Amino acid sequence: MVNQAFLEHLGVMVIGATAFLWLARRLGIPTIVAYLLAGLVIGPWTGLLDQTTEATDLITEMGIVLLLFLVGLELTFEKIREVGKVALVAGSAQVALSVVGGAGFCWLMGFRGSAVWILGFALAFSSTVVVVKMLVSRAESHTLFGQIAVGVLLVQDIVVVLLLTVLGALGQGSNGGAMDLVQSVLIAMGGMIALLAMVLAAARFLLPKPMAWGSRSPETLFIMSLCWCFAVVMATHVLHLSHEIGAFIAGVSLAQLPYSHDLQRRVQPLINFFVAVFFVTLGVHMQFHGEIAFWTQALLLSLFVLAGKFTIIMTIVVRLRFSIKTAFFSALMLSQISEFSFILAGVASRGGMLDADSASLLSVVGLITISISSAAMAQKERLFRLFEKRGWLGFFGPATAREDGAEDPAEPDTQARQGHTVIVGMNTLGRELARRLTDRGQCVIGIDTDPRKLENLPCDTLLGDASMLSVLEEAHFEDARLLVSTLHIAPMNDVLAYRCKMVNTPCSIHGFDLKALNNLLDMDVCYLMVPKVDGIKRQNTVLRKMGILPAKKG
Amino acid sequence: MTWLALLVLAAAGAFALSHWLNLPVIPLLILFGFGLSNGGVPFDQDALDTALDLGLAFLLFTAGLELNPQRFARYAGAVLWVGSLQFLVVGLAGLGLASLLGYRGLGALFLSVSLATSSTLVVVRRLQVTPGSMTSYGRLVIGVLLVQDVIMILLMVTLGKLPEGTLAVAQGLGGLTLLIGVAVGLQRWAPGIIRRTKLDEEAWLLITLSILFAFAGAAAALGIPPLTGAFLAGFALSSFPIGGLVRGLVGSLTTFFLAVFFTALGAKVAIPTWAMFTDALACVALVLIVTPLLVTAVAEWKGGLSSRKAIASGLLLAQTSEFALVLGLFGLQEANLPPEVFSIIALVAVVTMTLTPFLANDDLARRLLHWHPLRRRLPTVSDLSDHVLILGFGPSGHWVVKPLLAAGHHVVAVDHDPVIVNQLRERQIPCILGDASDEKVLELAGAKSAKIVLASMSELPDALNVIRMLPGVPVIIRVFEEADAQAIERAGGSAVLNSLAAADAFMEWHASSCPPPPSPVPPSG
Structure with missing residues (x-):
């Protein structure tokens, strides 16, 4: 049963990745380069080169699928409306110009045929x-x-699918000639459109009810969402489309649901591992x-990607009337070749x-x-200032290019909360505190895993599991005036107190188990809520009113 | 990827059904996997093994992660008694039953061992969703599970090395001891290291997984099953605050891999014959009868638990373990275990795990209390009228008693914790050890002639039961949730909401300690 070789390979990869990641963090090297x-x-x-198993291949494939699923999860229809047109125009123009430019460059370098x-x-x-990895890890x-x-x-991706379809047909000798080729491409295109229509219809009519029902159990919602992702991926498989497109469409269909943020956070650890x-x-x-000739060619081709492709993308995005800065960042981000390039080369190599x-x-x-673009993205602001200072961006046009004079639409909603109160656990105590603190003029954000408990609250809410650091970070707990936990889960309360101590955020924790308060006291909790004792005081008040206890003196 | 998609599809069905019927998900995952593979879906055995490999590593890692010894340090003696006696007695009874059913040799041994341990994952999940359960009996049960899991990894090493001779067994156990030593050391020292290290979630996740694979690799290097290393890696990371941090980090990963693992496991189970089915039922009966009886007796005898909490512990542990399945797979791999025995082990796990939520509930424990032969009775306390009766004294009960005594009231208390009862008796306060919602205990405490009854109960049905049994007596019950308070008021009792009282106290503190937020700066001009 236990395939020891598989576990060994995986273990070596994970331990190696960790060691290099640790080094990379110390030296300021991007994560991807470290891996x-x-x-x-x-x-x-x-000797892993000769031994990678089908299982490790599967893990890498899953990494890509989940990554695209995550990207889809972030795209609501509103966002698609915002950037859909520009993506289509920029994407098509970029591919066309880059292919022609790249082919011309290769011809000049002596490649033929x-x-x-x-x-x-x-x-x-x-x-x-x-x-996507860069975007996700930088919350961009x-x-x-x-x-x-x-x-x-x-x-x-769409071009890749069509290209692989064409190359596949050519590689098989294209017995049927041009008609078969056209037919294959049309089937691929038709399949993609049909799938998109079906999935988007499902997003509107089929998914909301079962997902709302499953959302009360975070694990159920998570597995149901993965099931949906894999079901759509399988549909793309049947239609001979790329798995990535299926995963992306599945993500987009779930992005329209109110639980998409929670799902994004839950998918993230899986992605970190697989990627x-x-x-x-x-x-x-x-x-x-x-x-030497090999390395010279490699350096020249890299230069084309880093400078030529950068210039092409930058020019197109500026022409679409986006600001120089947005164009610069978009171009910088896309200045590398793809894993599909390797696949394409492999298929072409097999086809002679x-x-x-x-x-x-x-x-x-x-x-x-990949190394240079990752490193460049880590320093993108500094690079932009350098390019601007040297006047190298003047070639692309005036600094604010949008026709209507407006800035680019909503750059991040990262308006940092500060001085607010985070309340974890919307039970009776949590809800009551949220109401009273809001009445007192405090800015409050309530967190719970059950969407029903977040209803009808007068404050901001966040659906998520507070044991995940990303949830607390989304609530900006490090800048909070106070974090309050009303949970009945002792290990979780301990962890919240620990996390608060690490970022110097004062916290008030529910000490419901009077025999197990040591961890909380060690963490310097600034106010320990003990409802059991407070309840007794209130009970004594009731007993006084009933005449069972004497009235308080004075 | 098709096979993985199918497994996830089946897992989603199991999760949805578990959510709908409020059943544990593990047996449903096994059932859905079984249905998938026996319903005509062809599975590549290599692919299934791949899913099992990763799933097993995460399964044992998760089990180890839950077993922080700090949680049950106060009950160490009782934990050892209950854990080892359950393993020994149920195991021996299992061996007898296996012989009766006609199993011999290693088949009988595997079957009996599989019946002798309880499921960490099912029990921990059950404890998490039961309010107030992480008190005395919850902590004792967690300790018992750790003892049993350690016995199981000892057995895995021993059974794996047995064909190679006694020296190999000794070497294997030596290696295991070394690895346990490293795990204990890490468990103790890691919190200090982690507090000095600042890394992001991605780095911590990879470090966690590296520790998992490093332990598995070290186990393999020492010639013992790598999966024992995975369990010890989880144990090494179980201490505060690492355990909580790691659970948050690997939560989604473990959910995914455990779902895939148990579904793949189900897909490996063959359709049982009628004879296998009846054999499995006999084993289920043994687990459901012997385990609760034995655990109840030992928990009360050595753990000092009240009868009801002892019964609750017994009922909570009445299922077989995921380790039984691991051991079964291990047996299959070594070709020592006949496949039909593995199917029986899986069937018993499915049935007993499914029954856990029905058995491990307070209502059944209360009903069974009436049949408990060792119920403690006190001679009726004389002059029990016009007294104040306190039900569920707990650690905070002293704040209730003090003003009542000062006011000259005659106070009688009922609690299920023997330590508290002894403390009260030392203070000359009449006290009864027992279940506060038990009609006979209430009778002994003279509840019907009390001036007032003050109660604090974690379970709403208990509170409602008390109100129903004491018509005409004023009953004040302290609860946390507003919905519970409303139910108590509807039943005719008076409720004091601890949560609202805590909110008052909190706001008072907040007003004095936290300055109001700065008012927004008015626009200039």
Whole structure:
């Protein structure tokens, strides 16, 4: 039963990823680069290169699927309306210009035949996993540049599906000729549109009721949502579409529900695990040659991606009348090649359209561009100021380009709460405190896992499990005046007190078990609520009124 | 990915049904997996094994994570008694039953061991959803589970090494002791390390998983099953505050992997024959009869629990463990265990885990109390009229008694905690050890002739029961939830809402300690 090799491989990957991540955090290196380096180092050292199993492949595939599911979960219809058009225009123009530009660049470098176009396409695609990972880990998914980038990536995904369909047909010898090819492409397009229509109809008519019913049990809602994700992914599989598109559509359909934020937080740890394995595996499979010519070609192609593709995207987004800054960030974010580039190269290589050296060339280009774009995104503000100061952005047009003179729509709603009170647990005590503190003019945010308990409250509410740090961070607990926990779960109260102590936020905790208050006292809780004792005092008041206890003197 | 999608689909069905019927999800996951594979859906056995591999590692890690010894330190002696006696007696009874049913050798041994332990995951989940359960009996039960889980990993090592001879067994146990030592050390020292380290959630998640895989790897290097390492990794991270932090970090991962694991496990179970079915029923009967009886007796005898809490402990532990399934899979892998025995083990787990919420409820414990032969009775306290009766004294009861005594009232108390009862007796306060909602206990305490009854009860049915049994006597009950207070008022009692009283006290503190928020700056001009 226990496939020891599988657990060993996974263990080596996770431990390697952790070690490099720890180093990366110390040296300020982006997470993705740390994972790739971990793969590069442990691959040859442990012999993993020749031993990766189907199971690890499955984990990496799941990582990509869940990542796209998460991206979809963040896109409400309103957001799609905001950036849908620009994504479609920018995505199509970017792919077209990058393919032509990339192919021309490759021709100038001496490539000939089908390799020119294959490399052109491979250089045109940006990495969904890298971009989304960067957006998610920096909490920038909801930014305008983030949404433009994701929109462009989705257009690229559609092109990839069509391209893989064409290459698949060509690779099989395309017995039926051009008609079969056209038929395959039309089926893929039709399938995509049909699926989109079905899933969006489900989002409107089928999902709300069962999801509302399941939402009272967070685990049930979580598994039901994953089930929906996998069901749609399977539908895309049947229609010969990419799993990523299915996962994204499934996410979009659930994004319209009020529980989507809670789902995003619950999916995140799964993604962190699967994506780490994905990047380590990618690093393990990167193969290099020693010749100078190989490295020169790799550097030149990387330069095209980092500078050429950057310029193309920047130009298009500015032309669509977005600000220079939004265009700069979007372009920076998309300046790398994709995991699809490797897949494309693999399929083309098997079909005899690309030689093995060119395929491994793309590995190096991938490593260089992914590393540099990740590092650049970590310093994007500083880079933008540098480019602006040097006047390098003047080429793209005036600084505020929107026709109506307005700023780009809603850059993040990150208006930080400060000086507010966070109440965890909307039981009778929590709800009462929320009402009274609000009446006193305090800004209050109430947290609970049960949506019904958050109804009819006079304050802001947050659906989520407070044992997850991300929930507390969303409530800005580190800037809160006070955190109050009214929960009856002792380990959870202990953890909340600990977290508050770590960020110096005062807290008041429900000490319901009088025999187990040690942990709370160690954590310097500033006010310990003991309803049992307070209840006795109130009972004594009642007894006084009944004449059983004597009236208080004075 | 198709097989994984199907497993998740089945898991979603199980979760939905569990949510609807308020049943534990584990047996339903097994049933849905069983239905999937025996309903004609072809499964690749390698794929199922992959799901089982990862799921097993997370399952044992999660079980270890729940077993923080701090929780039951005060009951260490009782924990050892109950845990080891349950394992020994139920195991021996299981061996006898297995022989009666015609099983011999390792098959009989595996079957008997599988009946002897209770499920950490089911019990912990049950304790989490039962208000007030993390008191004496909840803590004792958690300790018992740790003892049993440790016995099970000892057995896994022993059974795994047995074919290689005694020396190999000794080496295996030596390796296990070493790993346990490391886990205990980490459990003790890790909180200090974590407080000095500042990392984000992604890094902590990977560190947690690295510890899991490092322990599994170390176990493999020491020649013992890697899964024992996974359990010990969970145990190593169970202390405060790490346990709570890790639970928050890996919550979604464990939900996902456990769902996939139990569904995949169900898919491995063959359709039982009628004979297997009846054998399984006999085993279920043994678990449901012997375990509660034994645990009740030992918990009361060695743990000093009140009869009702002892019965509740026995009922809560009346199911077989996920470790039984792990051991069964282990047996299958080593080809020592006939597949039909594994099917019986799985069937028993499904039935007993499903029955847990029906058995582990206060109402049944109260009913069974009437049949308890060791019920403690006190001679009727004389002159029991016009007294103040306190039901459910608890650790906060002294604040109730003090003003009453000062006012010259005759106070009688009822509590199920023997420590509290002894303290009261030392203070010369008449006190009865027993269940405050038990009609006979109320009779002994002269409830019907009391001036007033003051009660604090964690269970609403208990409170309503007291009001029903004492018509005409003023009853004041302290509760936390507003809905409970309304139910008590409707039944004719008076309710004091602890939560509102706490809100008053909190607001008083807040007004004196927290300055009001700054008023918004008026727009200039």
